[in-house]
Amino acid sequence: SAAVRHGDTAQGVRRRMILDRPDVLLTTPESLESMLVSATIDPRALLSDVRAVVVDEVHAFAGDDRGWHLLAVLERLTRLTGRPLQRVGLSATVGNADDLLDWLQGSNRGRRPGRVLAPAASGGGVPEIALDYVGSVPNAATVIARLHPGEKRLVFADSRRTVEQLGVRLGELGVETYVSHSSLSVAERRRSEAAFAQGRDCVIVATSTLELGIDVGDLDRVLQVGAPTTVASLLQRLGRTGRRPGTSRNLTVLAAEDDALLRAAGLLLLWSQGYVEPISPPPHPAHIAAQQVLALALQERQIGRATWTDWLGGLALVPPAEADAVVDGLLGKGVLDQDSGLLFAGPEAERRYGRRHFMELMSVFTSDPQVTVLHGRTEVGTVDPMVLVAKVTGPRRLALAGRTWTVTHVDWTRRRAYVEPAEGAGMARWVGTAVPLGGRLVDAIRRVLLGAIPAGVILSGRASERLDGLRAERADQVDADRTVVLHADGETCWWTWAGGRANAVLHAALTTVDPQLGHPSRTYTNEHVALRVDATASEVGAALAKARARYGEDLAGAEPEITRRAVQDLKFGDLLPGGLAERTLAERLADHPGAVHAAALPRVERRTAG
Structure with missing residues (x-):
């Protein structure tokens, strides 16, 4: 027998699961942990017979904090069952499978054999x-409406706002269109996905929610508006097609702006050369350690201060010296209390995570406060509060679930907005966090600007023409073998093409040893480091020499500056003692090898008129 349990599973289904335990349980790490800490069920009775764990799309876990959370929960499950659990990871897009195997084994490493099975x-x-x-996005909708009529098309976009814009515009063009993204209600997403699965001549527009294999039936075409940020993501999207006998994989990328065109060309260049990013777990998950000791205190009702790490089976979320600091921080904030060396949940834990806020403790990602949108009693989805207070002329209209709505009332106390269907365009807005691009991708963009063309890719006339235009416009920023210190348009930038994390290190190194070298208000991008307007290449070289003398050849001590907003966005970061959250973020924002490589390249200085 098989059963499904997640955050939206009804209580009746959960109760039946306890009485009649399934042979196979499909669940999430968050729901598994909620079972471990539940006060209403006995997790040992429910989970004691578990023998194996299968992690689908394992690469999607390993590259972020959900991976650390998953490993910690698996170690606790292993201890609860009293036996090593077989761990199986499934992935179609990973460049370092052996490393991923080692990561997934956890406490089984050295105790049970592990191997990678990679059939052709x-x-x-x-x-x-x-x-x-x-x-533009409206032009993308026009192209999608005209391409492949009569076929099922899955369209990816890289923001919820773009998904909604495309959904509304395609509907206006007479295309049967559905949308799916994380801010829609579960019922709305399921309705869209089920309707699309049954349809034939239709389009579903989605964010990465449909990247990881959710079944929406047989697909004929996959299109991408904009560009993802990794080759692995590109491969996941490409892999949604070509599953029926006699069909081939296909992907059409529609770039709506210059940056997306360059990013797409860079990704396709890397893909054509067989490159897929290695998956690396984010370093120093001190905040996950804080979450885990609190979860263990809830699970066991009390846990030994000196022994709580034993439950993690050797999984070193923090160095031993920091484990005490993490506990001290929780005690100091009242999240934990202690008595005779035993830790238990304190009053602040109840205030933060009690009752309806309980699932907040199980999730390792921060989500901004949202307003629930209701049509009658039906939940449509959620929107950012700013879209409800922005100045408008006439009725306030929203774009959500691929439709336009007029806002009739907002209940700010309960964070609810009531809507009715409307015609015309509506506003769509959510707050997101920009992710620095990797050095390999940014360097591939540099090579595209130098003339490289991805093999095996059909470039439209419009794409070729615009790429040629960008090559001419940005010729001074790139060089085949050197980085460029460029004076242009009243600004000076060091074009390293090293990626956001490497440039964060370079900016920190330069401005620490020479505070006057950096730009007074700007810092760095994925492509360049901003400098004082009259800075020179020789000054950059001198500052790098000082930085090496101060930090060593590996620049290991040069840490990027961490903003207050970044600390606020680190889930459970506020549970950590002073400075530990900043150190965690600094390690994650830094690419020291990439910075060292860029610093070692020769530099050329250029000036443009104007």
Whole structure:
């Protein structure tokens, strides 16, 4: 027998699961942990017979904090069952499978054999990949409406706002359209996905929510508006097609702006060269250690201060010396109390995570406060509060679930907005966090600007023409073998093309040893480091020499500056003692090898008129 349990599973289904335990349980790490800490069920009775754990799309866990959370929960489950659990990870897009195997083994490492099974890919043939430049989101909708009529099309976009804009515009163009993203209600997403699965001549527009294999039936075409940030994500999207016998994988990328065109071309260049990013767990998960000791105190009702790490089976979330500091921080904030060396949940834990806030403790990601949108009694989804207070002329209209709504009332106390269907365009807005691009991708963009063309990719005339234009416009920023210190348009930048994390290290190193070298108000981007307007290449070289003398050749002590907002966005970061959250973030924002490589390249200085 099989059963499903997640945050939306009804209580009646959960009760039946306890009485009649399934042979196979499909669940999430968060729901598994909620079972471990539950005060209403006995987790040992429910989970004591577990023998194996299968992690689907394991790469999606390993690259962020959900991976550390998953490993910690698996170690606790191992201890609860009293036996080593077989761990199986599934992935179709990973560049370092051996490293991922080692990571997934956890406490089984050295105790049970592990191996990578990588059968040759079957069928599919050479994928059909095209890159087009359309210039705007409305133009992208027009192209999608005209491409492949009569076929099922899955369209990826990289923001909820773009998904909604496309959904509304495609509907206006007479295309049967559904949308799916994380701010829609579960019922709305399921309705869209089920309707699309049953349809034939239709489009579903989605964020990465549909990247990881959710079943929406047989697909004919996959399109991408904009560009993802990794080759692995590109491969996941490409892999949604070509599953039926006699069909091939296909992907059409529609770039709506210049940056997306360059990013897509860079990704496709890396793909054509066989590159897939290695998956690396984020370093120093001190905040996950704080979450785990509190979860263990809830699970066991009390846990030994000196022994809580034993439950993690050797999983070193923090160095031993920091484990005490983490506990001290929780005690100091009242989240934990202690008596005779035993830790238990304190009054602040009840205030933060009691009752309806309980699942907040199980999730390792921060989500901004949202307003629930209701049509009658039906939940449509959630929106950022700012969209409800922004100045408008006439009725306030929202774009949500691929439709336009007029806001009739906002209950700010209960954070609810009531809407009715409307015609015309509506506003769509959510707050997101920008992710620094990796050095390999940014360097690939540099190579595209130098003339590289991805093999095996069909470039439209519009894409080729715009790429040629960008190569001419940005020729002074790139060089085949050197980085560029460029004076242009009243600004001076060091174009390293090293990626956001490497440039964060370089900016920190330069401005620490020479505070006058940096720009007074700007810092760095994925492509460059901003400098004082009259800075020179020789000054950059001198500052790098001082930085090496201060930090060593590896620049290991040069740490990026961490903003207060970044600390606020680190879930459970506020549970850590002073400075530990900042150190965690500094390690995660830094690419020291990339910075060292960029610093070692020769530099050329250029000036442009104007």
